[in-house]
Amino acid sequence: MTSPQKSPTPVSRRGFLQRSSAALGSVALANLATERFALGASPGDTVKIALIGCGGRGSGAADQALSTSGSTRLVAMADAFKERLDGSLGMLKNKHKDKVEVPEDKKFVGFDAYKQAIALADVVILATPPGFRPIHFEEAVRQGKHVFMEKPVAVDGPGVRKVIAAAEEAVKKNLKVGVGLQRHHQPIYLETIKRLNDGAVGDILATRAFWNDAGVWVRSRADLAKKLGRPPTEMEYQMYNWYYFVWLSGDHICEQHIHNLDVIQWVKQGKPYDPTGKTPIVHPVKVRGMGGRQVRTSKETGEIFDHHACQYEYGDGSILFSECRHIPQCWSSVSEYVVGTKGNCNVGSGVITGANAWRAPREVREGHDAYQIEHNDLFDAIRNDKPYNEAFFGAYSSMMSVIGRMATYSGKEILWEDAWNSQIDVMPKTYAWDAPTPVNPDKDGVYSIAVPGKTITV
Numbered sequence: 187m188t189s190p191q192k193s194p195t196p197v198s199r200r201g202f203l204q205r206s207s208a209a210l211g212s213v214a215l216a217n218l219a220t221e222r223f224a225l226g227a228s229p230g231d232t233v234k235i236a237l238i239g240c241g242g243r244g245s246g247a248a249d250q251a252l253s254t255s256g257s258t259r260l261v262a263m264a265d266a267f268k269e270r271l272d273g274s275l276g277m278l279k280n281k282h283k284d285k286v287e288v289p290e291d292k293k294f295v296g297f298d299a300y301k302q303a304i305a306l307a308d309v310v311i312l313a314t315p316p317g318f319r320p321i322h323f324e325e326a327v328r329q330g331k332h333v334f335m336e337k338p339v340a341v342d343g344p345g346v347r348k349v350i351a352a353a354e355e356a357v358k359k360n361l362k363v364g365v366g367l368q369r370h371h372q373p374i375y376l377e378t379i380k381r382l383n384d385g386a387v388g389d390i391l392a393t394r395a396f397w398n399d400a401g402v403w404v405r406s407r408a409d410l411a412k413k414l415g416r417p418p419t420e421m422e423y424q425m426y427n428w429y430y431f432v433w434l435s436g437d438h439i440c441e442q443h444i445h446n447l448d449v450i451q452w453v454k455q456g457k458p459y460d461p462t463g464k465t466p467i468v469h470p471v472k473v474r475g476m477g478g479r480q481v482r483t484s485k486e487t488g489e490i491f492d493h494h495a496c497q498y499e500y501g502d503g504s505i506l507f508s509e510c511r512h513i514p515q516c517w518s519s520v521s522e523y524v525v526g527t528k529g530n531c532n533v534g535s536g537v538i539t540g541a542n543a544w545r546a547p548r549e550v551r552e553g554h555d556a557y558q559i560e561h562n563d564l565f566d567a568i569r570n571d572k573p574y575n576e577a578f579f580g581a582y583s584s585m586m587s588v589i590g591r592m593a594t595y596s597g598k599e600i601l602w603e604d605a606w607n608s609q610i611d612v613m614p615k616t617y618a619w620d621a622p623t624p625v626n627p628d629k630d631g632v633y634s635i636a637v638p639g640k641t642i643t644v
């Protein structure tokens with residue numbers, strides 16, 4: 187669990203508003219005058235929640251938010267597809283009968299649905315495909331709402347920068363922000379990384395990170411056509427089968443491998459992250475990589491690779507070796523390792539070897555639901571006004587994934603600075619079901635794939 191500074195006494199919503207008003211000053215307040223500005227909630231208040239993106243993880247996150255201690259209500263939901271929203275609402279009503287109050291006129295569908303749902307809540311859960319996250323986060327902060335947003339928080343350089351700008355704004359507005367990198371709330375990671383920060387393996391020479399497994403779901407064009415009763419537009423199809431398009435998922439190096447890259451970033455930071463965003467975040471200086479599509483060759487698997495292998499070089503000379511693969515019947519591992527001058531560490535297993543050998547005890551290893559704890563921590567920060575903003579390290583970890591993809595797609599050595607400042611915006615220009623998509627299939631329904639040596643990524 188993060189351990190933000192505890193406020194001496196719980197503050198009421200009014201007291202919180204008064205104090206924050208003084209801090210913001212009259213000019214800032216004048217700018218905010220037209221916004222519903224839900225700054226805080228005292229421990230006894232009912233916290234109103236809106237869910238944006240009502241799929242598997244969004245529904246899970248709403249369940250966890252409603253399971254935090256204190257009074258909560260789900261008051262609005264938004265999704266691109268109505269059937270996803272209805273399915274999620276049914277599940278949540280079953281589980282949290284008295285805490286779900288989402289009548290027909292608080293159910294919003296389509297690309298602009300997020301704005302209306304955000305307006306009705308104190309806390310918003312952002313769980314759409316990650317391409318939309320910077321837009322939705324920026325809007326939630328503009329409307330003065332606390333946020334839980336899933337990882338990744340962006341899929342390109344412009345998106346990462348937008349998230350950092352909104353995170354800075356959130357600090358100014360005293361909004362609390364959680365990011366779904368739940369290992370930061372998992373006791374085994376917290377205990378192990380604390381030991382690494384205290385020097386258990388000495389100086390870090392190298393690290394390794396893996397998300398190698400068989401892959402994920404594919405949603406076919408034919409299934410969507412059956413549901414719609416007509417052929418889908420290209421935008422409908424890409425939104426439905428979002429995993430396989432860079433503008434929506436960032437590729438699996440972003441969508442999944444971010445968890446492992448994020449752990450290494452956390453280890454390399456060497457101390458707890460600063461929720462004000464003022465302390466610089468450690469990051470690699472350059473990255474090289476290789477990747478491609480060996481088995482992911484169907485028309486339904488869009489444009490993403492099925493394997494990436496990268497070397498990230500930090501300024502202190504240490505190297506992160508990273509692999510992510512979506513190929514069945516190969517070596518599988520989702521894990522992170524550290525090699526130091528005095529020993530080694532398997533971070534997720536809580537095992538340190540060498541001079542300071544240690545194995546996490548059973549009560550640290552077992553019986554913790556990090557998905558629930560991350561919501562407990564966020565809601566505690568909201569109710570008790572504790573500094574809380576995970577968007578800064580969430581943005582850096584998202585950039586770790588993006589720069590890896592830039593390296594494997596281009597075959598070039600990518601400098602962090604160039605990736606961070608990249609002007610390549612992978613998102614569509616407009617959002618509508620008949621709007622042009624950033625990539626399109628050829629006449630045979632096949633999408634073009636990045637070609638190292640030819641594809642330009644920064």
Ligand SMILES: NC(=O)c1ccc[n+]([C@@H]2O[C@H](COP(=O)([O-])OP(=O)(O)OC[C@H]3O[C@@H](n4cnc5c(N)ncnc54)[C@H](O)[C@@H]3O)[C@@H](O)[C@H]2O)c1
Pocket residue numbers: 238239240241242243244264265266267270271296297299300313314315316318336337338366367368425441
């Ligand atoms: N932290 C974790 O361990 C974890 C686990 C799973 C997923 N996730 C993340 O959660 C996010 C969602 O993943 P999922 O598995 O729930 O996917 P999903 O496909 O089940 O759900 C996504 C939902 O968002 C909706 N949506 C798409 N675009 C939208 C838009 N512009 N406005 C409103 N709704 C929109 C979709 O219709 C769908 O219902 C992803 O970023 C994923 O990486 C995190």
